[in-house]
Amino acid sequence: MIDIEIEAEAWTTALPDAEAVVERAARAALGTIQGDVVVLLTDDAAVRDLNARFRDKDRPTNVLSFPAPENAAPHLGDIVLAYGVCASEAEAQGKTLSDHLSHLVVHGVLHLLGRDHEDDAEAEEMEAEEREILAELGVADPYAAEQD
Secondary structure, eight states: OEEEEEOOHHHHHHOTTHHHHHHHHHHHHHTTOOOEEEEEEEOHHHHHHHHHHHHSOOSOOSEEEEEOOGGGTTEEEEEEEEHHHHHHHHHHTTOOHHHHHHHHHHHHHHHHTTOOOSSHHHHHHHHHHHHHHHHHTTOOOTTGGGGO
16 A cells, blocks of 8 residues: 655645656555555655654755564555655756656655665666666656766
């Protein structure tokens, strides 16, 4: 089950089908894996607070992933996205908000499934997996600009 909570109205104002975009991206990232995921679409202030409390980084970020402990199964974890950061990034990168949201949800779900990007090899593997999932969704390679 994908439980989507929209706390910041800006998400649905800018992207009326935000819930459907999240659902589709999360399901694609999960593939055949069974489990529950909660996705919270909120604002920069809420994400800044979570980032400060859990990561000691007093600033908003685009997406935070909170994997659930194994004993919480079938709950896999929670993903939280900040509207302002995501919208600004999408505009700066010349992407639609829908495509950027799809990418960040896929990225967040992969973190819940244990993927990481702490070193170059892990980052390359995770980015390749993201590209493959996003291609299935019809979303352009989010890393293409970095390779030019």
